[in-house]
Amino acid sequence: MSTPTAPAKKTNRLGFDILPYRGGKTTLCAGCGHNAVTERLVEACWELGVEPWRVAKISGIGCSSKTPAYFLGQSHGFNSVHGRAPAVATGALLANHELRCVLISGDGDTASIGLGQYMHTLRRNPAMLYLIENNGVYGLTKGQFSATSDLGAKSKGGAVNAFTPIDCCLAAIEYGATFVARSFSGDKKQLAALLRAALSHDGLAVVDVISPCVAFNDHEGSTKSYSYMKDHEEPLHEIDFIPFFNDIEVEIEEGATREVSLHDGSRILLHKLEHDYDPSSRLNAVTRLHQASDGDEVLTGLLYLDRSRPSFTRTLNMVDRPLATLPESVTRPSREALERINEEYR
Amino acid sequence: MHATPVVNDFSIHVATANGSGSQTANSVLMRSIFQMGVPVSGKNLFPSNIAGLPTWFTIRASRKGYIGRKKEIDLLIAMNPETAREDVMALDAGAAVVYDEPLALAGLRDDLVFYAVPFDKLVTGVCPEPKLRKLVRNMIYTGVAAQLLGIDIDEVRKALVKQFGERKKKAAEMNWQAVLAGQSYASENLPKADPLKVERMDANHGRLIIDGNTAAALGCVFAGATVLTWYPITPSSSLAEAMIDFLGRLRQDPETGKATYAVVQAEDELAAAGMVLGAGWAGARAMTCTSGPGISLMSEFLGLGYFAEIPGVFIDVQRVGPSTGLPTRTMQGDTLTNAIVSHGDTRHPLYFPSNPEECFSMASEAFNLAEKFQTPVFVNLDLDLGMNNWMSDPFEYPELPVDRGKVLSTEDLERLGGFSRYQDVDGDGVAYRTLPGTPHDKAGYFTRGTGHDEHARYSEKADDWIANMDRLSRKFESIRGAIPAPEVRFHPGARVGVVCCGTSRYAMEEACDQLREELGLETSSLRLKAYPFTASLDEFIKAHDRVYVIDQNRDAQLLALMKLDLDPVLLLSLRSVRYYGGLPLDARTVSDEIARQEGIR
Numbered sequence: 001m002s003t004p005t006a007p008a009k010k011t012n013r014l015g016f017d018i019l020p021y022r023g024g025k026t027t028l029c030a031g032c033g034h035n036a037v038t039e040r041l042v043e044a045c046w047e048l049g050v051e052p053w054r055v056a057k058i059s060g061i062g063c064s065s066k067t068p069a070y071f072l073g074q075s076h077g078f079n080s081v082h083g084r085a086p087a088v089a090t091g092a093l094l095a096n097h098e099l100r101c102v103l104i105s106g107d108g109d110t111a112s113i114g115l116g117q118y119m120h121t122l123r124r125n126p127a128m129l130y131l132i133e134n135n136g137v138y139g140l141t142k143g144q145f146s147a148t149s150d151l152g153a154k155s156k157g158g159a160v161n162a163f164t165p166i167d168c169c170l171a172a173i174e175y176g177a178t179f180v181a182r183s184f185s186g187d188k189k190q191l192a193a194l195l196r197a198a199l200s201h202d203g204l205a206v207v208d209v210i211s212p213c214v215a216f217n218d219h220e221g222s223t224k225s226y227s228y229m230k231d232h233e234e235p236l237h238e239i240d241f242i243p244f245f246n247d248i249e250v251e252i253e254e255g256a257t258r259e260v261s262l263h264d265g266s267r268i269l270l271h272k273l274e275h276d277y278d279p280s281s282r283l284n285a286v287t288r289l290h291q292a293s294d295g296d297e298v299l300t301g302l303l304y305l306d307r308s309r310p311s312f313t314r315t316l317n318m319v320d321r322p323l324a325t326l327p328e329s330v331t332r333p334s335r336e337a338l339e340r341i342n343e344e345y346r
Numbered sequence: 347m348h349a350t351p352v353v354n355d356f357s358i359h360v361a362t363a364n365g366s367g368s369q370t371a372n373s374v375l376m377r378s379i380f381q382m383g384v385p386v387s388g389k390n391l392f393p394s395n396i397a398g399l400p401t402w403f404t405i406r407a408s409r410k411g412y413i414g415r416k417k418e419i420d421l422l423i424a425m426n427p428e429t430a431r432e433d434v435m436a437l438d439a440g441a442a443v444v445y446d447e448p449l450a451l452a453g454l455r456d457d458l459v460f461y462a463v464p465f466d467k468l469v470t471g472v473c474p475e476p477k478l479r480k481l482v483r484n485m486i487y488t489g490v491a492a493q494l495l496g497i498d499i500d501e502v503r504k505a506l507v508k509q510f511g512e513r514k515k516k517a518a519e520m521n522w523q524a525v526l527a528g529q530s531y532a533s534e535n536l537p538k539a540d541p542l543k544v545e546r547m548d549a550n551h552g553r554l555i556i557d558g559n560t561a562a563a564l565g566c567v568f569a570g571a572t573v574l575t576w577y578p579i580t581p582s583s584s585l586a587e588a589m590i591d592f593l594g595r596l597r598q599d600p601e602t603g604k605a606t607y608a609v610v611q612a613e614d615e616l617a618a619a620g621m622v623l624g625a626g627w628a629g630a631r632a633m634t635c636t637s638g639p640g641i642s643l644m645s646e647f648l649g650l651g652y653f654a655e656i657p658g659v660f661i662d663v664q665r666v667g668p669s670t671g672l673p674t675r676t677m678q679g680d681t682l683t684n685a686i687v688s689h690g691d692t693r694h695p696l697y698f699p700s701n702p703e704e705c706f707s708m709a710s711e712a713f714n715l716a717e718k719f720q721t722p723v724f725v726n727l728d729l730d731l732g733m734n735n736w737m738s739d740p741f742e743y744p745e746l747p748v749d750r751g752k753v754l755s756t757e758d759l760e761r762l763g764g765f766s767r768y769q770d771v772d773g774d775g776v777a778y779r780t781l782p783g784t785p786h787d788k789a790g791y792f793t794r795g796t797g798h799d800e801h802a803r804y805s806e807k808a809d810d811w812i813a814n815m816d817r818l819s820r821k822f823e824s825i826r827g828a829i830p831a832p833e834v835r836f837h838p839g840a841r842v843g844v845v846c847c848g849t850s851r852y853a854m855e856e857a858c859d860q861l862r863e864e865l866g867l868e869t870s871s872l873r874l875k876a877y878p879f880t881a882s883l884d885e886f887i888k889a890h891d892r893v894y895v896i897d898q899n900r901d902a903q904l905l906a907l908m909k910l911d912l913d914p915v916l917l918l919s920l921r922s923v924r925y926y927g928g929l930p931l932d933a934r935t936v937s938d939e940i941a942r943q944e945g946i947r
Contacts, residue, residue, distance in 0.1 A: 053787065053790065056782040076627075080624075087618075090617075319606050326606055
């Protein structure tokens with residue numbers, strides 16, 4: 001009889017089990033959509049074999065912004081200022097363009113107080129995952145409407161939202177993000193595939209995840225509740241993601257599946273559902289989003305992908321070595337250079 | 347002709363309309379006097395407007411080396427019909443006026459010397475093309491002034507060539523003809539009737555003429571700054587623009603031509619400050635430049651920078667007022683704000699440069715201080731220093747090496763087996779940090795504005811909060827030993843002391859001389875170069891019965907900061923001298939006020 005041994009732990013391509021990808025224990029409510037998003041993110045980073053030390057997790061303020069403490073415990077994290085995480089993340093990328101930046105924000109953080117920074121970050125297209133955990137409500141301050149609340153949506157206290165919502169995906173497509181997706185925290189398979197694709201994209205990847213707030217926005221009359229999403233989610237396609245290091249042959253059925261490849265060689269397979277959907281067309285994406293919201297549907301999937309525009313740090317034509325690590329011999333000009341300048345002003 | 351000539355000691359006030367191209371004529375006139383070896387300063391007193399509103403340029407020549415603004419005007423060049431009458435009526439008796447003939451100012455007063463010049467007629471002779479006349483018309487008064495003051499015309503020629511550079515030879519030649527037209531008109535038609543005179547000296551050997559913003563920008567480039575984020579705001583925009591220019595020339599990789607820096611024009615000052623924090627957190631030498639309204643917007647990030655302990659350099663070129671409030675006028679408006687900006691308990695170190703050399707050296711030092719102490723650092727310029735041209739000694743190459751502070755590498759972590767982000771290992775209040783992207787499983791930590799223990803774990807425990815705040819206080823104490831000491835001039839036996847910071851030094855130094863020469867009052871002086879205050883300020887106050895603190899603001903902000911920080915016993919001897927009119931501070935305002943409070947005038 002052989003001695004019983006513990007089953008071998010599953011490891012990723014770096015030889016890590018999933019532990020380094022986990023973080024502290026969540027302090028959010030049981031059943032909060034954000035916890036499911038965090039789990040998908042942990043899995044995605046592990047499956048992709050992202051080096052934990054290379055990741056910078058950056059967030060603003062709010063329930064969603066607390067979550068960087070709950071994943072990738074070995075990575076650097078920065079819970080910064082309400083609505084201003086995009087600037088902090090952009091700064092970090094300026095210092096070190098080799099960082100894998102994961103920005104976690106919420107609907108208040110992005111679409112209300114942070115709308116200005118959001119818009120300008122879209123224009124710049126920095127290479128990062130910009131994850132919006134969208135529940136249409138302020139959780140930490142107990143249930144006020146946010147700017148993504150739908151017109152006519154009801155608050156827990158019975159108030160009716162009188163204002164039109166800001167659609168973060170429409171803005172992202174319009175103003176320059178190069179990877180735009182919407183998903184639902186309850187749609188495990190789709191979210192997992194989208195996150196892995198977003199993390200592999202060299203440019204700004206905005207993923208807007210409807211993530212219900214069980215404490216303040218999961219009631220009858222809410223348009224961001226679990227039951228509303230179950231009834232109204234309209235997936236554009238079924239998605240499979242094949243990372244660059246996974247050399248499997250896939251049979252593509254003509255007319256039924258679109259294959260899109262990313263900069264690092266990873267592939268996204270979009271399997272046709274009711275209609276064919278081409279994510280490279282901005283106009284088509286915008287039209288479909290408008291049609292969906294007119295029909296009270298929440299369109300999910302890969303809405304838009306542009307592989308042609310360079311990421312922000314590439315447009316700056318910086319040296320390959322991260323600025324943060326440049327030695328004095330490179331960053332301080334010579335004595336002769338100063339003497340020449342002195343002479344110019346004499 | 348006056349019996350006693352007044353040599354190398356006068357001010358010229360040029361009144362023109364904004365956008366009329368007078369800047370070139372004024373710069374050439376100033377530089378000509380500079381090249382005559384005479385100490386000189388030039389101040390552009392301009393409105394917030396692109397073209398049309400009245401603007402003045404004051405040039406002061408001083409054999410004694412006084413380069414603050416002189417309140418009294420000795421020679422007015424009246425080119426602006428809109429203000430000419432008012433400008434003439436404001437002069438002291440005996441002053442001289444060069445004016446555009448059609449303005450017919452000579453009849454206004456009989457106690458002044460008037461020189462009428464037919465500018466339109468002269469410019470027609472110089473410039474056949476009517477379109478270009480406006481551009482060279484002002485250069486005629488440079489020639490007139492050179493003749494009247496006895497400035498060597500060769501020096502004007504040299505100054506003009508310097509101003510236009512090698513590439514604009516045609517423009518330089520046309521302007522030179524205008525100078526000559528002015529000079530010959532004056533020599534043939536304007537008999538000298540005032541006492542003002544420039545005579546050659548040798549006070550400016552080796553010196554430069556440069557503005558403070560350009561000097562500070564250079565300081566940042568030679569400090570090895572790698573990230574500049576900014577939002578345009580008067581009067582700091584020219585700092586960012588000068589920096590972009592220098593970076594482009596000096597900081598390209600010689601082999602690949604790629605940049606060893608990043609510049610981002612942000613969407614607002616909030617974003618600019620956020621990028622500085624993100625970049626500083628991730629290990630860049632990051633900076634921004636702004637003015638008071640920008641500081642207001644940056645204040646939340648500045649507080650977070652203090653609590654999260656992130657280096658960053660914030661250059662504030664101070665101006666008057668929020669919103670549209672006198673954006674083109676000077677003020678020490680943020681002395682108090684910058685020291686304590688943001689909510690909670692926050693303290694920030696400040697540098698107070700007073701001249702271009704210090705703009706260069708302090709901007710450069712600020713990066714070392716910020717990284718050594720892991721905190722935002724301010725460099726407080728003001729509009730007068732930042733935007734006006736000053737004589738300057740040549741810049742000296744930074745002697746101190748670039749100091750990146752307590753940053754742990756992979757090898758360090760391997761050796762130590764880990765680290766605690768907020769542990770005061772060395773007793774100086776400064777803990778060790780790691781940079782994102784450091785390949786080690788113990789490198790990461792979580793940064794937050796909220797409470798944490800010394801291992802960077804989330805904590806709202808009172809004891810953890812207090813321990814952290816006390817360590818931050820220790821860190822601020824350590825900063826006292828790392829900033830430049832004040833410049834002190836002790837006068838033996840003086841019972842009265844004067845204290846100032848930044849550009850107030852020019853008025854202070856001249857006012858101390860005025861008090862001694864005119865009233866027999868001996869004073870000592872102390873010029874602060876940085877905040878937090880050090881023991882030498884305490885000693886200076888103790889050594890005098892009364893100490894006057896000069897502020898270029900209404901609320902005596904430097905004095906208020908001293909009240910916050912100093913032993914209350916010391917405060918009893920403090921007095922305040924304030925000016926807040928938006929013009930650079932002049933010595934007469936200071937000496938008059940001290941004399942008044944001393945009861946001796």
